Amino acid sequence: MNPGLNAALNSGMAPVATPWFFYALAGMAVVSALLVITLRNAVHAALALIVTLLSVASLYLMLYAPFVTGVQIVVYAGGIMVLFLFVIMLVNIERSSKEHRFNRIWPAGLAAACALLALFVSAFVKGKALFADRGMPLPESSNTQQIATMLYGEAGRMGQYTFAFEIASLLLLVAILGAVIMTKKKI
Amino acid sequence: MPNFIMSYLGSTVTPGEAGNQFWALIYVLIIFAGVSVAVIAMNWIERKALAHFQVRLGPMRVGPHGLLQPIADAVKLMLKEDIIPAEADQFVFWVAPLIGLLAAFTVYTVIPFGPSQAVSDMNIGILFMLGVSSLGVLGVVVAGWASNSHYPLIGALRSSAQMVSYEVAMGLAVVSAILMTSMNASGTGTLSMIGIVQAQQQQGVWFIFKFFPLGLLALVIFAIAMIAETNRAPFDLAEAESELTAGYHTEYSGLRWSLFMLSEYAAMIAVSSIAVTLWLGGWMRPFPNLLHAPAWDFIFSLFPGLTFLGLAAIAFIGTARMPSHSFFKIQCIGLAVFAALLGFIALLLLVAAVAGRSADTSLAARFNEGIGYVYWFVLKVAVFMYLFIWYRATWPRYRFDQLMKIGWKVMLPISLGVLVLTAIVGVIAS
Numbered sequence: 001m002n003p004g005l006n007a008a009l010n011s012g013m014a015p016v017a018t019p020w021f022f023y024a025l026a027g028m029a030v031v032s033a034l035l036v037i038t039l040r041n042a043v044h045a046a047l048a049l050i051v052t053l054l055s056v057a058s059l060y061l062m063l064y065a066p067f068v069t070g071v072q073i074v075v076y077a078g079g080i081m082v083l084f085l086f087v088i089m090l091v092n093i094e095r096s097s098k099e100h101r102f103n104r105i106w107p108a109g110l111a112a113a114c115a116l117l118a119l120f121v122s123a124f125v126k127g128k129a130l131f132a133d134r135g136m137p138l139p140e141s142s143n144t145q146q147i148a149t150m151l152y153g154e155a156g157r158m159g160q161y162t163f164a165f166e167i168a169s170l171l172l173l174v175a176i177l178g179a180v181i182m183t184k185k186k187i
Numbered sequence: 188m189p190n191f192i193m194s195y196l197g198s199t200v201t202p203g204e205a206g207n208q209f210w211a212l213i214y215v216l217i218i219f220a221g222v223s224v225a226v227i228a229m230n231w232i233e234r235k236a237l238a239h240f241q242v243r244l245g246p247m248r249v250g251p252h253g254l255l256q257p258i259a260d261a262v263k264l265m266l267k268e269d270i271i272p273a274e275a276d277q278f279v280f281w282v283a284p285l286i287g288l289l290a291a292f293t294v295y296t297v298i299p300f301g302p303s304q305a306v307s308d309m310n311i312g313i314l315f316m317l318g319v320s321s322l323g324v325l326g327v328v329v330a331g332w333a334s335n336s337h338y339p340l341i342g343a344l345r346s347s348a349q350m351v352s353y354e355v356a357m358g359l360a361v362v363s364a365i366l367m368t369s370m371n372a373s374g375t376g377t378l379s380m381i382g383i384v385q386a387q388q389q390q391g392v393w394f395i396f397k398f399f400p401l402g403l404l405a406l407v408i409f410a411i412a413m414i415a416e417t418n419r420a421p422f423d424l425a426e427a428e429s430e431l432t433a434g435y436h437t438e439y440s441g442l443r444w445s446l447f448m449l450s451e452y453a454a455m456i457a458v459s460s461i462a463v464t465l466w467l468g469g470w471m472r473p474f475p476n477l478l479h480a481p482a483w484d485f486i487f488s489l490f491p492g493l494t495f496l497g498l499a500a501i502a503f504i505g506t507a508r509m510p511s512h513s514f515f516k517i518q519c520i521g522l523a524v525f526a527a528l529l530g531f532i533a534l535l536l537l538v539a540a541v542a543g544r545s546a547d548t549s550l551a552a553r554f555n556e557g558i559g560y561v562y563w564f565v566l567k568v569a570v571f572m573y574l575f576i577w578y579r580a581t582w583p584r585y586r587f588d589q590l591m592k593i594g595w596k597v598m599l600p601i602s603l604g605v606l607v608l609t610a611i612v613g614v615i616a617s
Contacts (some may be wrong), residue, residue: 043279043332050325070311070378073318079351082321085328086347089340143310145375 022062029055042088046081053077067144201381203296203307214306218295226452227257233576240580251522252505267441272334275438279333284439284446287326291453293319298460299381301470301560312380313361316461317354320416323454324350327418327425327435330447334438342434345587346425349415352594353422357412359602360405363609364465367394367402370613384469391476393468398612401605406466408602410574413458415594417451420579424587459571460564467567470560481544488540488555491562495533502526 028051035048057072153159202210231246231254238245246253271280297312299305309315324347331343368386369376377383387393394402415422426434436447463469472487503526509519536558543555585593 041276043276043329047279047282047329066309066311067314070314070318074314074321078318078321078324079354082324082328082347082351085325085332086344086351089328089332089344144378 022059025055025058025062028052029059042091043085046084046088049084050077050081053081065143067147201303201305201308203305203309211306215296218298218306219292222292222295222453222456223449225456226449227261229452229455229572230257230260230448232573233579236573236576237580240577251509251518251525254522254525261445264441264445269441269443270438272336272438274335276333276335279329280438283326283330283333284443284450285326286329287323287450288446288453290319290323290326291450291457294454294457297380298457299384299464299469300564301557302381302385304470304557304560305381308379308381311378313365313378313383313461313465316380316457317358317361320454320457321350321354323450326447326450330439331425331435334435336438338431338433338437339435342425342431342437346418346435349418349422349424349590349594352591353412353415353598356408356594356598356602357416359599359606360409360412361461361465363401363405363602363606364394366606366609366613367397370397370617374617380464380469383464384471387468388471388475393466393471395466398609398616401609401612402466404601404605405609406462408598408605409462409465410571411593411598413462414575414578415590417455417458417575419451419455419575421582421584422590423584424590429584455572455575456568459568459575462571463564463567469567470564472559472563485540485544488543488559489537491558492533492536492540494562494566495529495536499526499529499533502529 032048032051032055036045036052039045039048053072053076057069057077060066060069060072150160151162151165153162159165202208202214234256235245235253246256249255249259271277294316296306297309297315299308299312327346327350328343331339331341331346334340365376365378365383367376367390368383370390371386377386390397395406396402414420418425423434425431426436428434431437436444439447472490474483478487502522506519506522506526509515509522539555539558543552
């Protein structure tokens with residue numbers, strides 16, 4: 001058992017992360033992710049992607065990160081996937097399902113997937129040596145508040161990630177402006 | 188076993204917090220049954236109220252004043268042939284109503300009917316509610332697509348565009364209410380549904396009256412957005428019967444169609460509960476801080492019983508006014524029995540209120556308190572549910588471009604302005 005979980009247990013949190021739940025959710029995520037790339041019908045693939053996103057959100061919940069779960073559901077499952085479906089419904093499904101599925105870049109995709117897998121395995125094997133264990137699990141009851149403190153800082157002190165967070169939001173603003181300019185012929 | 192039950196009834200936390208799966212399951216079952224009964228009642232009230240708005244009688248034949256009409260409808264829908272169009276996408280067609288139903292009912296896990304009368308108090312309560320209720324649109328979109336027909340597809344497209352647009356204004360209105368929860372000594376707000384109501388109790392003001400008129404404006408924006416979110420008139424473009432026959436559920440029939448109706452009404456109750464929790468003080472009775480003497484507690488604890496007494500009186504008057512023809516004999520007896528039942532419930536509640544007064548630490552007091560919390564919460568939600576009917580009877584349906592214009596050019600700027608002003612006033616006030 002890692003020190004983070006130990007500390008979490010000592011601070012009085014009930015162990016919700018039972019192995020059964022983990023394997024069920026992880027299995028669901030993997031199977032539905034495979035379905036996303038193998039199903040011929042684009043809408044079916046999008047539905048499988050929603051299942052993947054929701055099971056990953058539940059995994060975040062098991063890691064005592066409720067805020068990330070909420071954001072995952074609101075932004076990805078509720079917002080982006082609705083737009084995905086919106087676009088897919090306008091596409092001619094009949095024609096696209098008859099087309100050849102894998103184009104010529106699949107060896108590159110396979111290589112990238114293998115590299116990612118190798119990265120995960122190496123992180124799993126020697127992760128303890130590579131990343132220092134902060135040993136600071138955010139208590140579930142104040143998780144959201146702690147994230148806010150990290151992002152925005154407390155009274156009179158800038159947060160750890162304030163600058164990066166603001167830059168990221170600026171980037172999003174640029175993307176929004178770009179989308180508006182592309183759709184408008186005359187500004 | 189009785190000891191176990193008694194020990195739980197004395198506890199002051201939600202089953203989720205206590206880690207008690209058994210009580211959580213019981214709460215879930217109670218809520219499921221309660222919401223289903225509320226949907227049935229809402230169905231009858233909506234038809235009756237709409238009829239009276241239009242100077243009609245509404246359902247009168249099945250049972251006294253059509254009271255059994257929803258049950259007759261349910262039986263009809265269950266016996267009706269369930270058709271899946273040959274060209275439809277079988278699996279998606281089958282799963283679409285279930286998505287909507289799941290999204291509508293999952294939300295109820297965090298709705299606080301009282302400080303301990305909720306299945307669980309999540310740290311991200313309001314975020315969870317907004318997220319899961321926004322999943323409901325997936326059911327609508329997927330249903331429209333799977334029908335493989337023109338009108339449902341147009342309805343689904345309209346619905347997805349509409350929900351995505353109104354979610355923005357809705358979210359910003361909610362954020363301005365959450366900002367108000369941080370107006371305390373420590374300066375930390377909360378997203379937990381129970382925490383939001385407790386913040387209102389602590390600050391001694393419902394958020395609708397906080398920073399007047401900012402709180403009121405936020406509630407108005409939310410109230411408009413929630414009609415659009417639940418696809419109700421005047422924003423029911425997704426099922427506009429004059430243009431799209433029945434919109435996204437044109438091809439559905441029988442039980443599957445009734446599942447769509449059930450999830451629509453369950454979602455209406457859920458969003459009304461969000462509005463009540465965020466702005467109208469959730470389970471709190473009027474003036475809990477100003478009028479907090481035991482005498483006032485007693486007076487307010489009589490309200491649930493008196494409400495049922497009033498309902499019983501209405502039913503008795505209805506019985507007395509029944510035509511005395513022998514044709515109406517069975518209906519007359521039925522209504523009298525119904526009135527007697529309501530009167531019995533009223534008597535029970537009044538006895539509990541009096542008993543709870545004399546012994547203030549006993550189980551009776553706890554029970555009484557719980558009844559009070561649920562009563563005030565349900566009463567406030569009922570006001571919103573009545574408003575849904577009222578809107579439907581009053582306003583004509585918007586055109587789609589008007590709907591989008593209101594969403595993006597009116598609601599969004601106002602909600603952004605309210606958010607910014609709330610933040611400024613909050614900083615000045617603290």
